[in-house]
Amino acid sequence: YITDLDNNGIKVLAPDVNSSMLSFTAADGGVRYGLLAIKNLGRNVIESIIEERKKGRFENLYDFCRRMSEHGINKRAVEALIKSGALDTLGHNRRQMISSYEQIMEQLTLRRNNNIEGQLDFFSEVDDDKKGGDFEMPDVAEFRKGQLLQMEKESIGLYVSGHPVDDYSKYIKLN
Numbered sequence: 702y703i704t705d706l707d708n709n710g711i712k713v714l715a716p717d718v719n720s721s722m723l724s725f726t727a728a729d730g731g732v733r734y735g736l737l738a739i740k741n742l743g744r745n746v747i748e749s750i751i752e753e754r755k756k757g758r759f760e761n762l763y764d765f766c767r768r769m770s771e772h773g774i775n776k777r778a779v780e781a782l783i784k785s786g787a788l789d790t791l792g793h794n795r796r797q798m799i800s801s802y803e804q805i806m807e808q809l810t811l812r813r814n815n816n817i818e819g820q821l822d823f824f825s826e827v828d829d830d831k832k833g834g835d836f837e838m839p840d841v842a843e844f845r846k847g848q849l850l851q852m853e854k855e856s857i858g859l860y861v862s863g864h865p866v867d868d869y870s871k872y873i874k875l876n
Contacts, residue, residue: 703859706732715853715861716787718750718765719758734785738857741781746774761791762798763805763836770809779806784852786862794843795852801838808836 703713712731716739720728723744724735736747749772759765765788766779782788783798791798844852850860866873 703861713861715789716782716785716857717790718782718787719754719790721787722751723747734857734861736787739781739785739787740856740858741777743778746772746778749774759791762788762793762802762838765791766802766805767809770806770813776803776806781856784856786849786853793838794841795849796841796844797838800841801836805836 706713712729714729714731714733716734716736718736721733721736723737725738726733726735736742736750737744746769750769753759753768753772756768759768766774769779779802780799783795783802786795788798789795843849846863847865850863850865853859853861
């Protein structure tokens, strides 16, 4: 289907937490992948994402995790979103996000637990800003294209940002 759409000049756009809906939708001259098609992501989580972004775009991974932790999102769902490419527009590469999402989620859980108990923690003095306080993303290079495609295939069942044989398409066309 993706090839057929591409042959007709219609792009299949990757899922995106800032613009995808539950199912596939027409957007930006193409078809935007729906969040419901991402494995390990339930309808309730998706509806919470859509509702939360009405308050404003998700700015980065920390902002997304902070806002969605209030809705009970878990690490498995965040990992599925990263692998599917749905968080690619948040300003970090997938390797950075894979390397840090667990730490962010643990930090937010600790913070929430401390606030519930009435204790002050390291972040109590810091405003709940979108930047993530003192959290810094690791400075690591993006995964190789093949790895990114494999993550997409694993999480949504299709290659969206490319195909493993794309690099060989000119040779295939020669035959």
